[in-house]
Amino acid sequence: PVPKTSTLPALEGTPYPYVTPSELGLVAERFQTLSETVEGWVREEQIVGAELLLVKDGKVVFHEAVGWSDKDAQVALQRNSIYRIRSMTKPFTGASIQLLAEAGELGLDDPVSTFLPSWRNDRSGEITIRQLLSHSGGFVQGGFAGPFAQYPNLRAAVDAAGEAGPQNPPGERYEYSDVGSATLGAVVAEISGMPVEEFIETRILEPMGFADTHTAFTPDASWAGRMNPTYVKANPEAPWFQYWHPSREQQFPFFRASGGLYTTVFDYARWLHLWMHRGATDSGQFLPEETMVEALTPAMSQGYGLPWEIFSTVPEGGTLPAFGHGGSDGTQAVAMPALNATA
Numbered sequence: 612p613v614p615k616t617s618t619l620p621a622l623e624g625t626p627y628p629y630v631t632p633s634e635l636g637l638v639a640e641r642f643q644t645l646s647e648t649v650e651g652w653v654r655e656e657q658i659v660g661a662e663l664l665l666v667k668d669g670k671v672v673f674h675e676a677v678g679w680s681d682k683d684a685q686v687a688l689q690r691n692s693i694y695r696i697r698s699m700t701k702p703f704t705g706a707s708i709q710l711l712a713e714a715g716e717l718g719l720d721d722p723v724s725t726f727l728p729s730w731r732n733d734r735s736g737e738i739t740i741r742q743l744l745s746h747s748g749g750f751v752q753g754g755f756a757g758p759f760a761q762y763p764n765l766r767a768a769v770d771a772a773g774e775a776g777p778q779n780p781p782g783e784r785y786e787y788s789d790v791g792s793a794t795l796g797a798v799v800a801e802i803s804g805m806p807v808e809e810f811i812e813t814r815i816l817e818p819m820g821f822a823d824t825h826t827a828f829t830p831d832a833s834w835a836g837r838m839n840p841t842y843v844k845a846n847p848e849a850p851w852f853q854y855w856h857p858s859r860e861q862q863f864p865f866f867r868a869s870g871g872l873y874t875t876v877f878d879y880a881r882w883l884h885l886w887m888h889r890g891a892t893d894s895g896q897f898l899p900e901e902t903m904v905e906a907l908t909p910a911m912s913q914g915y916g917l918p919w920e921i922f923s924t925v926p927e928g929g930t931l932p933a934f935g936h937g938g939s940d941g942t943q944a945v946a947m948p949a950l951n952a953t954a
Contacts, residue, residue: 613653614687615646615677622674622691626877629671642673653678658941659842659851660688664876666884667952674876680839683853691877693823693837695855697870697938699879701792702886703811704868705744705918707799709902710814712740716802719744719917726798727773734776740798742782743791744917745910749777750790759789764865765807769797785912789869792918796868808866818894821881824874828861838873841940870938883935883946883953886919907934 621629632639645663652658660678664671676688711717717726719741724730730738742748755762756771772790779786796807803810808826816824828838838857845852855862863871886907890897897903906917914921922933922945935945945954 613650613678615650616675616690618642618671618674621671625671625691626881627666627669627671629674632672635667635670635672637667637672645673646675646677649675649677656851660839662688662690662692662694662876663954664880665952665954666880667950669884669951681853681856682842682851683840688839689837691823691837691875692839693825693834693873693875694839694942695828695841695870695938695940696872696874696879696942697940698789698792699874699936699938699942699944700868700870700872701918702882702936703815703872704792704795704799704807705906706815706898707807707810708740708744708795709898709906709917711799711802713898713902717798723773723794723798726801727769727794729770730773730794732774732776735773738777738781740795741910741917743795745912746785746787746791746915746918747782747911748788748791748794749779749781749783749786750788751778751786752788754778754788754790755793759867760863765793765868766797766800769794785910785915787915789867792869793867796866799868806866807868808871811872819881819885819892819897821874821878824872824878826866826871826873828857828873830858830860879944880953883944886934887931887946887948887951887953889931904931907931 619629632642649661653660659682660680662676663673665673674690676690678688680686680688712719720739723738724736738748755768756775759768762768799807799810812826835857840853840856842851843854885897886903889900890903907919908916909921910916919934920936925932931948933945933947937943
């Protein structure tokens, strides 16, 4: 049988209270259908497992873990465990750039070459910060000068990319690429004088109280027991292959800025809520409201902002569009401001 938890009883110590769907006027049967659907995905081997958290009006209406954390060892997935979120890191790197812009340390339309000497050439010299945020810098996915794993650190990979230049003309079209966020991470480090991961920790994670979000992993970390292995399939008909396990070191020896964070559904839900409520916090405004609205407005592509995925057209009347981000290990987060809900 497929292991599965129920939403109730509630987990203790979580940032949102748990309620039944009917308490918010929602149809309980629809959540049962969702649960059964995901269970079917596990049974049919479309997924190894899934933890789903749905928050509506600041309350948890659905929170289940279905399937396996470690399928090979038959270890069931647990709620509030920790995941590699890969490209869901990008909005944190983007927010770091926006924090520096707010401090007057850079402008979004500044050329990257203003800050990184390796980009001062005919190929990369005119590419701007804004273009990298919106994936319109001309780089393709995988567009580093060499295999990413060959570089000793983030700056070396970014310098080589700048020296080689983009694969397409900058500023002409949207093309999703990790090169942009990696480079923005190097810019943050150059301006702030600290590694980008340290900037994210001190300027975002710690002030926001994201205690379950981490920029690096080692098997002896205090939270390593909450980490999940990751799986891949060679093709849809192939069996699942476990290509990383928490008993091993992380895949890359440095923080990539385009990916690299580890977190929980609750911390990411709180990150979505910060943006959904335009940056208002108990201790003040995270970023100016207009900056956050601009980040959630489509830029070069109808489906991408600075640097958030945009999942709906911008509604009239000032409501923000549905937005979020996905990660290549199979994670996904969506905020639906019009419904005051996150998934």
